[in-house]
Amino acid sequence: MNHYQIQSEEFFRECKMTRGDALDQKSENIRDMSYFDKHDFRDIKDKRLKKLHRIRKPKGHTPREFNTIIRIINHVKKISDFRKIAISTINSNLLTFIFT
Known part of the structure; x- marks a missing residue:
């Protein structure tokens, strides 16, 4: 799963929400919590890393x-x-x- 659009909620609030859009210089603060909620798909559990650390x-x-x-x-x-x-x-x- 690619989570780079939002990453963690903390990172999203502190970094992503404060940045503009790289493709559109005129847009600022286009990301809000509704953007986060729309892209937050925590419904799939990925246990691959856990298995690697056993x-x-x-x-x-x-x-x-x-x-x-x-x-x-x-x-x-x-x-x-x-x-x-x-x-x-x-x-x-x-x-x-x-x-x-």
Whole structure:
């Protein structure tokens, strides 16, 4: 869905309503809330982005094992001496373990 005509209501009120029409220099403030309402089609839910942000569930491991691995990764990230060397090795080994 193309929402560029109105975007969010806040953006529409603060920006779009204050601008004129690019095709007609004489027209000013041609956009009002009736324009917004006419172009506001929030009747379709698009869940594609939500699906992209889901964390992959571990295959063959319990949620408890997965949470333990995440805690280990977070703990290692806090240790500054090992951060640069260890994190890439540990993350790659643990992620290989999780998803195999």
